[in-house]
Amino acid sequence: MKRIKDQTYYELLEVGRGASTEEIRMAYRREKEIFSSTSIAIYSLLEPEELKRINATIDEAYRVLTDERLRSEYDRKLNGLGEKGFSGEPLETSAIREVHPVQEEPGGIAFPNGFRFTGASLKGIRESMGIDLKVISKKTKINRQHLEWLEEERFENLPALVYIRGFIMEYARALNLNPHRVVDSYLRSFYQWQNKRKV
Amino acid sequence: MVSLSGSQGEGSEARKGGRTIWTIGGGKGGSGKTFIAVNLGICLSRFGDEVVLIDTDLGGANIHTFLGLSYPKRTLSDLINKRVESIRDVVMDTDIPNLGLVVGAQDLLNAANPKEPQKWKLIRHINSLDVNYIILDLGAGSSFNVLDFFLISKNKILVVTPEPTCIENTYRFIKSAFFRKVKKVVSHFGVKEIIDMAMDQRNERGIKTPFDLIELAGEIDKSIGLRLEHELESFRPKLIINQVRTKSDVDIGFSMQSAFLKYFGISMDYLGYVVYDDEVWQSIQKRKPLVLESPQSKASKCINEITLKLILDKPFLFNSEG
Numbered sequence: 019m020k021r022i023k024d025q026t027y028y029e030l031l032e033v034g035r036g037a038s039t040e041e042i043r044m045a046y047r048r049e050k051e052i053f054s055s056t057s058i059a060i061y062s063l064l065e066p067e068e069l070k071r072i073n074a075t076i077d078e079a080y081r082v083l084t085d086e087r088l089r090s091e092y093d094r095k096l097n098g099l100g101e102k103g104f105s106g107e108p109l110e111t112s113a114i115r116e117v118h119p120v121q122e123e124p125g126g127i128a129f130p131n132g133f134r135f136t137g138a139s140l141k142g143i144r145e146s147m148g149i150d151l152k153v154i155s156k157k158t159k160i161n162r163q164h165l166e167w168l169e170e171e172r173f174e175n176l177p178a179l180v181y182i183r184g185f186i187m188e189y190a191r192a193l194n195l196n197p198h199r200v201v202d203s204y205l206r207s208f209y210q211w212q213n214k215r216k217v
Numbered sequence: 218m219v220s221l222s223g224s225q226g227e228g229s230e231a232r233k234g235g236r237t238i239w240t241i242g243g244g245k246g247g248s249g250k251t252f253i254a255v256n257l258g259i260c261l262s263r264f265g266d267e268v269v270l271i272d273t274d275l276g277g278a279n280i281h282t283f284l285g286l287s288y289p290k291r292t293l294s295d296l297i298n299k300r301v302e303s304i305r306d307v308v309m310d311t312d313i314p315n316l317g318l319v320v321g322a323q324d325l326l327n328a329a330n331p332k333e334p335q336k337w338k339l340i341r342h343i344n345s346l347d348v349n350y351i352i353l354d355l356g357a358g359s360s361f362n363v364l365d366f367f368l369i370s371k372n373k374i375l376v377v378t379p380e381p382t383c384i385e386n387t388y389r390f391i392k393s394a395f396f397r398k399v400k401k402v403v404s405h406f407g408v409k410e411i412i413d414m415a416m417d418q419r420n421e422r423g424i425k426t427p428f429d430l431i432e433l434a435g436e437i438d439k440s441i442g443l444r445l446e447h448e449l450e451s452f453r454p455k456l457i458i459n460q461v462r463t464k465s466d467v468d469i470g471f472s473m474q475s476a477f478l479k480y481f482g483i484s485m486d487y488l489g490y491v492v493y494d495d496e497v498w499q500s501i502q503k504r505k506p507l508v509l510e511s512p513q514s515k516a517s518k519c520i521n522e523i524t525l526k527l528i529l530d531k532p533f534l535f536n537s538e539g
Contacts, residue, residue, distance in 0.1 A: 019450055019482045021428050032475065052472040059472030062385035063480060159439045177440065184443040 022072055026096060027079035035093070039084050046080040135195075135203040137171035144169075144193060158188040165189065173211045182208060238343075238351045238370035239527070244390030245383040246357030249459040250376045252497065253520070254354035255283045256508045260524035262315035266349035269308055269317040273339075273366045274356035278321030284311055285504040286318070294322035296342060297335050304342040313509075317348070336362055340369055359390045364397045372527070373454040374488070377473070379466040384473070389418070391454060391483065395427055399448050408434045408441050426481050449482050457523060458490040466490070488526050491519040 020029070028035055031045040052059055053072050064072070082088045133139075144154065151169075155162040167175045168185055176182050183201055190200035241254045254270060262268045272280035273293075281288060291307045301307060308317040343351065353370070355363050367373055373394070377387050393416060400412045411433050415424040424430050427449050435442020458470045470487045477483045491497075494516035500507040508517045 019446065021482075022479050025479070030479075049475075052475055057472065058379060058381055058384060059469045060384075060476045060480075061381040063388050063476060159435070159437065161438075161440070164440070180447055181440055181443050184439065188439055 022075065027083055027092065030076060030079050031083070033083075035096075037083075042080065042083050046076065049076050133203070134206070135190075135200045136207050137169045137204070140189065140193070140200070140204070141169040143195070147193065149193070154189060154192050157192045158185075160185050160188060171207055171211070173208055179205075179208065236347070236349060236351065237372065238353065239372045239374055240353040240355060240367045240370040241374045241376060242355040242363060242367040242390065242394075243376045243383070244357065244359050244386035245378070248376045248378045248383050249491070250357075251280055251283055251354050252501065252507070253374075253376050253457060253459065253491070254352050255280060255506050256517075256520045257524055257527070258316055258350075258352045259313055259506055259508050260521055261350055261352075261528070262313055264528070265315065267315050267317070268350040268352065269319060269346060269348050270352050270354065271319040271343060272321035272354050273363075274321045274354065275362070276322065277356065280354055281318065281320050282504055283501070284313075284318065284506060286311065289318075289320050292320045292322050293339065297322070297339060304346050308346075336365060340365065343369065359386075359393045361397065364390075364394050367394055368398050371453075375454050375456050375485075376459050377456060377470075378460045379458055379462075379469045384469075387473075391477075392427070392481070394454075395449070395452055395481075395483070396430065398452070399430070399445050402444065402448060403434070403441055405438060405441055407437050411437075428482055450484070453484050453486060455486045455488045455527075457488050460493045461490040462493045489519060489523045491516050491523070 022030065028037070031037075031042060031049055033041055033045045037045070050073070051057065053064075053069060053076065055066075055069060060069075082092050144151070151162055151165050154160075155165055158165075164176065164185060167173075168182070168189060173182070176185075183205065186201050186204050187197040190197040239257070241250050241257075243250060251272070251274075258268050258270045270280060271293075272278045274280075275293065278292070286309075289309045291301060291309065293307060295301045296304055296307050304319065307319050309320070311318050343353070353366055355366055357363075375387055375391065377383050396412050396415050400409060403409060403412070411422065411424070412430065414420045414422055415430050422429075422433065424433065427445075431442050431445045431449065434445050456470055456473065458466065461467055467490050470490060474485050474487050477485045492515045494514055496511040496514040497507055497516050500510045503510065507514065508520055511517055
């Protein structure tokens with residue numbers, strides 16, 4: 019569930035990553051029809067300005083995805099993001115910006131591939147950066163008690179998985195870590211705990 | 218999608234002896250809500266399940282007319298005014314096997330706007346009714362009363378005609394319904410205030426979509442933002458396009474589905490359409506339900522298909538088995 023501005027070009031045109039040029043062309047025509055200024059289906063839904071912006075994004079999606087070179091460049095960028103999509107404005111293909119300008123090495127510590135982000139290691143990273151939990155709580159708007167439980171991996175006290183995922187994303191961002199990498203790694207502990215509980 | 222409530226979809230509950238409520242709304246008067254409700258109810262009753270149609274249009278109840286019945290002795294107003302004890306006492310029989318009817322009030326004091334306690338009492342009564350299917354026919358408009366009835370079910374059905382006026386009302390209706398729903402699940406005072414603000418179309422915070430609301434709520438408290446996001450994902454109304462004349466009318470359903478998802482973040486199931494058919498008009502004139510009067514008409518076939526889709530909806534079956 020993402021806003022239009024956060025959707026990938028594939029999501030925007032509602033096609034798969036492997037869509038053929040013909041499929042993209044058809045999808046483009048369909049989307050242009052839905053978001054045309056005379057379309058009954060969206061009557062009253064959008065301000066003229068919003069409609070203009072959406073149409074420009076659809077045009078841009080079409081331009082990129084039907085140009086072999088631009089599309090593979092775009093795909094490379096998407097792959098780099100682990101298909102999580104973007105935050106911020108739609109990409110400018112002429113000069114694709116770094117979408118997640120995250121600094122992965124706080125205090126000069128490089129996290130090697132395969133580094134496990136667990137509750138304990140996150141706590142360690144945070145403390146080594148000299149950041150108090152109160153500061154994280156203020157920044158992320160996550161209850162301090164919840165943050166403590168996240169660091170202690172007290173999953174039984176925490177709400178459902180969607181929340182934990184969201185919390186960890188925010189926590190990682192607050193520490194200037196790559197949120198997707200941290201979440202993927204951290205949730206391994208969660209799944210282990212969940213499996214153990216089932217047995 | 219992760220379920221927090223653990224009770225996804227009640228669609229096939231009735232098929233295993235439980236109870237399912239379908240609410241039929243849409244905001245615009247004259248879009249065919251009552252017509253669809255009555256005919257869906259009849260189709261459904263043929264499967265051998267006990268079905269009760271409830272007209273919640275308090276003030277302008279006329280569902281009985283669609284069935285060729287006169288205004289009954291007992292209506293919802295007797296229940297509200299405590300002249301009867303149980304909702305069972307106001308369920309009237311129809312000529313159709315397995316189909317019961319509860320007629321709304323035409324005479325209720327300030328009927329169109331019952332007081333909050335009266336309304337919740339009514340909702341509790343409806344929820345206590347022990348039958349397989351309950352179909353709620355809602356009144357027009359986006360008032361809190363209409364919205365609260367709409368929201369009592371997971372199977373929320375919108376009836377829309379392919380006209381700008383109706384589509385405009387539908388977007389407003391569904392947005393209001395979502396805001397109304399989330400207001401009940403959050404307890405944070407500040408967030409509640411923002412939701413109240415969002416109910417006003419031209420609010421000062423510029424909240425136009427559920428996305429805007431979720432963002433603002435998340436700024437106050439991350440977990441509320443996530444909760445609302447979950448509510449948005451599980452909201453899932455269903456859509457019927459009524460009085461379809463052309464192929465492009467049919468496509469409006471798909472376009473709305475796409476626009477809902479992209480702009481509101483709301484997934485919608487497009488159940489199908491009912492063609493514009495002179496026989497519909499004739500059946501209403503004769504006060505005989507279409508699916509009985511003209512079972513072979515195109516519109517009847519459309520309604521049969523929609524009924525099947527509702528009963529057999531795969532996600533529901535999947536949920537009841539899982």
